[in-house]
Amino acid sequence: MSIFGAHKVIDCDLHNELPALKALYPYLPDYWVDYCNESAFVGPDVNDYPKGAPTTARPETTPPGGGPPGSDLGLLRTQALDAWNAEFGILNCAYRVSSVHNQDLAAALATAINRWQIDEWLAKEPRLRASLVVASQNPLLAAEEIDRSGQHPGFVQVVLPVRSEAPYGNRRYDPIYAAAVRHNLVVGIQYGGAPGHPSTPSGWALTYLEEQAGMAAVFQSQVISMVIEGVFDRFPTLRVALIEGGFTWLPSLMWRIDKEWKGLRHNTPWVRRLPSEYMREHMRLTIQPIDGPANPVHLRQIIDQIDSDAMLMFATDYPHWRFDQPTDALPVALEEPLLTKILSENARAFYQLG
C-alpha cells in the first residue's frame, strides 16, 4: 500500500545508473575496450545531476556496497517499485552518449548500455521497462541502434536529452523518429544534456541553479520546434514524452503558440491544426519534479487549464530528490477518474503496456 491506497501506479521516470564504465566492457568490442583503457575517456562529460548536489539523490538511495544512487536494482525495487506499489516502472537511463564527440565510440557505448540494460535490469525484474540510449548527435547511427536493440520487448522508448545540437523539429532527426515509429517506441525527451551549446539563448549561465530552473524553457523551445517544424505531420503516429521538465508551463505555452500560429500560420502551411491540438494528441508529461505552487488550488487550476485528462503521467524521478514527503509526489487531491488516469492509465495507453 502506498499513499494512493489500493491504486497501482505506473512510474514513468526511474533512473538506472551505470556503476562504472567498466560495467560496459563485456558489451564493447575489444577495440573500444582498448581505447577506453589507453585514452583519457572515462565516460560522457556531462553533469546534469552533479553527484554531490542535494537534488541529485535521496540520501537513502546510495548503495551501501558502493556505486552511484540508482545503480542498485535491489534498492530500486524496494524504494521505488515496492514503495509506490508500481505495476510497471520505466527506466530512463541518462548515460549521455550524445555528448561523446567520437560518434563511433558513442554508438558503440549506446549498443553496450542497451545490452547492459537488458541483462542487468529487464531480465531481472519483470515490472521494469526501459529506454533505448542512442547517439542522437548522429541520427543515422541512432536509427541503426533503434533497429538493432528496439526489437527487445522490454524497450518502450528512445530517450533523448532535451538539450540538443539542433531543435528537435529539425528534419535531421527524422531517421530517429522514423525508427521509433517503425518499432512502436515512444520518443522520451529528458531533462539535461550537454550538446556544446550554451544553456540559454543568451549564452552561458553561471550557476547550476540557473541551469536547473531554466531547463523548463529548453523544453518549451523543443515543443515549439517539434510542432511548428512539422514532426507530427511527417510522423502522424509519433508519441513524445516530456520527462522531468515540469508541466505548469504547459497552459501558457499552448495559449501562446496557438495565438502566434493564428497570426503567422501561412508561413507554416503544413501545421494544419492548432498547435495545442498536436500537443494534446502526441505529447505526454511526467509529473515529477512538479514546479510546485504552495497552494494546491493553483496546481489544480493548472491541471484544468491543460484541458486534457490524458497528458500527465505519474513519476517519482527516483533516485533524484525532488520532493520530501510521499504526499508531495502529487500534492493535490484529485477525483476519479482523473487520479487513476494520471497514476497509471495515461501511461498504460501511451506506452501500450499490459
Place this chain on the structure above:
Amino acid sequence: MSIFGAHKVIDCDLHNELPALKALYPYLPDYWVDYCNESAFVGPDVNDYPKGAPTTARPETTPPGGGPPGSDLGLLRTQALDAWNAEFGILNCAYRVSSVHNQDLAAALATAINRWQIDEWLAKEPRLRASLVVASQNPLLAAEEIDRSGQHPGFVQVVLPVRSEAPYGNRRYDPIYAAAVRHNLVVGIQYGGAPGHPSTPSGWALTYLEEQAGMAAVFQSQVISMVIEGVFDRFPTLRVALIEGGFTWLPSLMWRIDKEWKGLRHNTPWVRRLPSEYMREHMRLTIQPIDGPANPVHLRQIIDQIDSDAMLMFATDYPHWRFDQPTDALPVALEEPLLTKILSENARAFYQLG
C-alpha cells in the same frame, strides 16, 4: 472615452520607428554620416518585426505620406494616445544598435536616436515619455550614453532587447544598471534582438513563428539570470520592466525558481530571499501581447496566481497587431482597485510619473 470608460490609462508600450537612417544624419558627426553614405550600412540588421508580417502592424498605422508604421506622431496621437484616453504613453524605440558590430558606430547611433527622440517626440507631445537606446553590447559605452542623455526628464527607461550576448544577470552589464540607478531610470527588457546567438538554447529555429512563440522562453531565462546572479542584490533600487514578453508564464516560473532555490540556495548565498520575492519587488510586465487563453476564467486564475496586484502594466504594443478588438486588450473583467492598478497606477508608481 475608451472601452475603459472614464479611466485614463498609462500605455507602457508604444513604438516610435525611425522613418529612415537619414533622419539621424542631423544628429550624427560628419565622420559617421560619411561612413554611412559610403558603406553598405543601412541600419541594424535585425528583423524582430518583419515589415510584411501581419503581426507587425495594424493596417491603419501605415502613414499615408510614407514611412513605416509607428513613424508618424500624428497617427500615434490619435490611434493610441487619444483612442485609449492615455494620460501618458511610454515609447520603446526598437532601433537595435545593439546588433551593430562596429561598437563606435553603435554608440554614435544611440546618441543620435536619443536626440532625435527628444526633438521629434518628447518636445512635441507632452503625454509621451521615452526609453534610451544604448549600445548594450558594450556596457561602458552604454553607461556613457545613459549619463549623457539620461538627464532629460522625458526619458524614464533604458531599453534593452531580450535577446542578448550574455544573460543579463552577468556582471558585465553592471555599468548599465549602475547608470540606470544613478539617473533613476527603469531598465526595460523588450521582445526581440539579434545578438548573433541562435534563437533557442538548442540552435537555430527555422521559422519566424517559432522565434515569436519562443521569445517567452528567452524572457524566462533572463529573469532567472538576473535574480540568481544577484543583480538586485548589487542594485537594490533597480527596477526592471519586461516588455512584450507575455505574462502567463510568470506563475510557473516563480514556482519553479523558488523550488530549485530551496534545494540549491547554498550555491548562491547572495540570493537571500525567495526568487519570486525579488521578482515581485523589482519587476513589472506589460500586458500586451497577452498569451491569451480562450477562457477568461483561466486568465483570471493566472493573474491571481501571480500573487501581486502590482506587477502588470497596461500596454497596447502600438502599432503591432496583437489583438483585434479593443476589448481584447484586457480580455477579462477585473474589479477595482485591480483594474485601475493595471490600467495606470502600477505604471505611475514604477515609472514615477506625474
